[in-house]
Amino acid sequence: MRNIRAAAAVTLAISIAAGVTGCGGGSSSGSGSNDSPKTLTYWASNQGASIEADKKILTPELKKFEKQTGIKVKLEVVPWADLLNRILAATTSGQGPDVLNIGNTWSASLQATGALLPWNKENFDAIGGRDRFVDSAVASAGAEGKDPAAVPLYSLAYALYYNKKSFADAGIEKPPTTWDELVADGKKLSKDGKWGLGAEGSNLSNNIHQTFVLGQQHGADFFDADGKPTFTSDGAVAAVKQYIDFMAKDKIIAPGNAEYAQNQSLTDFAKGKTAMVLWQAAASTFASQGMKPEDWGAAPVPVASGTPGQGKNVNSMVAGINMAVFKNTKNIDGAKKFVKFMTSDAEQKLLNKTYGSIPPVRTAQADEAFSAPDLAVLRDTLAKSAAPLPQVPNESQFETAVGTAVKELWADAAAGRPVTTESVKARLEKAQQTMQQ
Amino acid sequence: MTATVTTDSLTEKSDRVTSRGNGGARRKLPRIPDRIRQGGLPYLLLLPAVLLELLVHVIPMVIGIVMSFRQFTQFYINNWGGAPWSGFDNYKIAVDVNAPIGEALLHSFFVTCVFTFFAVGLAWLFGVAAAIMLQENFRGRGFLRAVFLVPYALPVYAAVITWAFMFQRDNGLVNHVLHDQIGLTDQPSFWLIGDNSIYALIIVSVWKGWPFAFLIVMAGLQNIPRELYEAASIDGAGIWQQIRKITLPSLRPVNQVLVLVLFLWTFNDFNTPYVLFGKAAPENADLISIHIYQSSFVTWNFGTGSAMSVLLLLFLLVVTAVYLLITSRGRKGADA
Numbered sequence: 013m014r015n016i017r018a019a020a021a022v023t024l025a026i027s028i029a030a031g032v033t034g035c036g037g038g039s040s041s042g043s044g045s046n047d048s049p050k051t052l053t054y055w056a057s058n059q060g061a062s063i064e065a066d067k068k069i070l071t072p073e074l075k076k077f078e079k080q081t082g083i084k085v086k087l088e089v090v091p092w093a094d095l096l097n098r099i100l101a102a103t104t105s106g107q108g109p110d111v112l113n114i115g116n117t118w119s120a121s122l123q124a125t126g127a128l129l130p131w132n133k134e135n136f137d138a139i140g141g142r143d144r145f146v147d148s149a150v151a152s153a154g155a156e157g158k159d160p161a162a163v164p165l166y167s168l169a170y171a172l173y174y175n176k177k178s179f180a181d182a183g184i185e186k187p188p189t190t191w192d193e194l195v196a197d198g199k200k201l202s203k204d205g206k207w208g209l210g211a212e213g214s215n216l217s218n219n220i221h222q223t224f225v226l227g228q229q230h231g232a233d234f235f236d237a238d239g240k241p242t243f244t245s246d247g248a249v250a251a252v253k254q255y256i257d258f259m260a261k262d263k264i265i266a267p268g269n270a271e272y273a274q275n276q277s278l279t280d281f282a283k284g285k286t287a288m289v290l291w292q293a294a295a296s297t298f299a300s301q302g303m304k305p306e307d308w309g310a311a312p313v314p315v316a317s318g319t320p321g322q323g324k325n326v327n328s329m330v331a332g333i334n335m336a337v338f339k340n341t342k343n344i345d346g347a348k349k350f351v352k353f354m355t356s357d358a359e360q361k362l363l364n365k366t367y368g369s370i371p372p373v374r375t376a377q378a379d380e381a382f383s384a385p386d387l388a389v390l391r392d393t394l395a396k397s398a399a400p401l402p403q404v405p406n407e408s409q410f411e412t413a414v415g416t417a418v419k420e421l422w423a424d425a426a427a428g429r430p431v432t433t434e435s436v437k438a439r440l441e442k443a444q445q446t447m448q449q
Numbered sequence: 450m451t452a453t454v455t456t457d458s459l460t461e462k463s464d465r466v467t468s469r470g471n472g473g474a475r476r477k478l479p480r481i482p483d484r485i486r487q488g489g490l491p492y493l494l495l496l497p498a499v500l501l502e503l504l505v506h507v508i509p510m511v512i513g514i515v516m517s518f519r520q521f522t523q524f525y526i527n528n529w530g531g532a533p534w535s536g537f538d539n540y541k542i543a544v545d546v547n548a549p550i551g552e553a554l555l556h557s558f559f560v561t562c563v564f565t566f567f568a569v570g571l572a573w574l575f576g577v578a579a580a581i582m583l584q585e586n587f588r589g590r591g592f593l594r595a596v597f598l599v600p601y602a603l604p605v606y607a608a609v610i611t612w613a614f615m616f617q618r619d620n621g622l623v624n625h626v627l628h629d630q631i632g633l634t635d636q637p638s639f640w641l642i643g644d645n646s647i648y649a650l651i652i653v654s655v656w657k658g659w660p661f662a663f664l665i666v667m668a669g670l671q672n673i674p675r676e677l678y679e680a681a682s683i684d685g686a687g688i689w690q691q692i693r694k695i696t697l698p699s700l701r702p703v704n705q706v707l708v709l710v711l712f713l714w715t716f717n718d719f720n721t722p723y724v725l726f727g728k729a730a731p732e733n734a735d736l737i738s739i740h741i742y743q744s745s746f747v748t749w750n751f752g753t754g755s756a757m758s759v760l761l762l763l764f765l766l767v768v769t770a771v772y773l774l775i776t777s778r779g780r781k782g783a784d785a
Binding site for chain 1: 524
């Protein structure tokens with residue numbers, strides 16, 4: 013019996029050791045190698061109508077790259093709902109792809125993990141230089157003062173989309189340029205079961221994007237220079253309250269929008285139930301829901317007064333997708349070549365046209381295709397009046413904490429509970445206290 | 450022990466058969482050590498299961514416990530070993546009910562307790578009631594049994610997503626019936642945000658959980674001798690008395706396990722709130738599993754999240770132990 017126990021103990025010890033080393037063997041603090049120069053793994057984000065559509069769009073381009081360099085790229089398109097968790101798992105285990113797409117708002121958070129290749133001068137030079145990219149797009153690829161953790165791939169910005177027929181029926185001649193005008197127009201449009209503006213109240217990211225822009229217009233940054241949260245500043249409170257008041261006070265957003273999180277506001281817009289939405293590159297969605305291009309218009313997102321520009325008149329976040337390389341790749345030169353290929357003028361024009369986004373590469377942006385009315389609004393916004401979300405390591409916590417606070421405030425407004433400066437401040441205070449440094 | 454003795458004696462018997470059958474050829478076979486041949490075989494056969502159990506359950510659990518003592522944020526996920534040890538700091542944050550994180554965890558704990566009480570209670574009640582009703586043989590019984598088991602057979606995600614659609618305020622079926630058709634409410638209600646969210650959660654959980662209770666109780670009912678009912682009926686006992694005096698006492702051992710299993714599943718349920726509400730559940734339906742998920746995966750603070758998980762594990766262990774102690778004592782008392 014004693015022998016059996018000893019044998020069992022040995023087995024247990026061996027298997028624990030094997031398990032622990034198996035799990036812990038993924039430290040990826042190395043600086044990359046060229047051990048496997050003929051293959052690359054690439055995780056693409058879902059940019060097209062479906063995963064399959066993305067595969068169809070990207071596969072011929074990857075073949076082109078293979079023909080040029082002899083490097084075979086293994087593609088996996090990862091849905092947005094899974095992408096961040098997959099990246100976190102890959103970072104933890106060290107078993108990730110060589111090259112991957114990341115949402116640009118995650119840049120600083122992922123940069124802090126130290127798993128991504130920093131784009132210093134040498135690396136940027138390998139893909140044609142940092143100057144090729146629009147400044148605001150590079151600014152959304154990592155914390156200020158640090159080498160970017162990624163390279164901009166597709167850029168997007170917010171615009172105000174409006175239904176031309178609804179506007180004509182209500183006797184409104186042109187889209188609003190200030191919030192006061194938007195509220196006044198919204199009130200004219202909100203009648204007979206129709207509403208002025210749409211919102212995605214339960215979508216945390218969308219809540220953040222909208223309140224961030226309003227915050228900028230109120231002079232609030234949500235973080236101070238040291239990266240400490242300042243969610244309860246007067247500007248931040250005023251910004252959140254202004255956004256919720258579109259439903260609570262101005263009554264131009266339908267109460268039902270408080271629970272929207274799956275782009276239902278776009279469906280409402282396409283059905284003519286809502287006359288305006290603030291969205292990034294919504295054209296392809298509208299078209300897929302049966303709208304014709306002449307049915308809607310796109311205009312810059314309103315500001316408090318004056319015209320959109322830098323400083324207080326920021327009217328969009330810099331939205332977009334960045335391309336990153338895992339530091340521990342076994343094909344570092346191949347990975348850089350692939351990034352160079354994807355950010356080349358030809359690929360930038362082709363892919364951004366297909367996806368309805370704007371190229372962050374200056375020379376590609378100049379292409380005429382990006383001067384179509386819808387895209388011109390996005391392009392000009394990006395160039396003149398967009399700012400990146402706070403590039404701080406705990407950006408992800410910020411999105412969750414403040415996004416949830418705004419969601420709860422929508423629920424209050426929808427239930428008819430009063431939304432006051434104090435109630436907004438209390439929610440934001442709670443959100444700020446849950447942030448850990 | 451009985452099983453071991455049986456297996457041992459079987460092994461001995463088969464040894465004898467082998468030695469008789471093979472005769473002289475036996476020596477050429479590689480020699481299996483006596484101790485393995487005599488007593489080790491069951492352990493050898495158990496080894497794959499033990500290894501998998503270690504790999505799937507024990508090791509992740511141990512790693513989780515280790516993580517809970519470290520400051521394991523996004524700065525260290527790339528290099529686990531570098532995460533500084535933080536002693537009980539994560540636990541202090543989690544249990545400090547005067548600070549927002551601890552307060553939110555406590556609130557989530559209470560919400561989960563209330564939710565579990567109603568979800569388990571109702572699932573059990575429906576399961577027992579349905580099983581008793583289907584005890585008698587009648588036309589269509591098989592069909593009803595099959596229909597009752599459908600929620601249990603459906604994939605959780607598909608089922609809960611369907612419920613999420615039905616609970617939508619503007620286009621959902623629930624409001625269509627309650628508001629548009631019956632006119633029970635002045636205005637369409639919100640089910641997926643705000644105060645009603647806990648009701649939505651309980652409804653879906655009960656809908657999903659009661660068929661299991663039904664299945665187990667139905668199996669338990671098969672073991673009650675019919676004679677007991679016949680005797681009771683001759684003595685003039687009505688249907689309620691029969692249920693109270695015969696059915697429920699006979700089902701007691703089954704119910705003890707059933708309630709424990711339902712409790713553990715419901716208390717830990719992640720899929721239902723996640724699919725119904727997404728990453729941020731409304732305050733009134735902020736179940737502990739999703740709260741921990743948000744505290745670790747969404748905010749990338751795995752140390753605090755792990756500490757919360759360990760606390761949850763301890764709580765469930767204590768509850769289970771106390772429950773088993775009480776119920777086994779009760780059983781011993783009944784046996785005596």
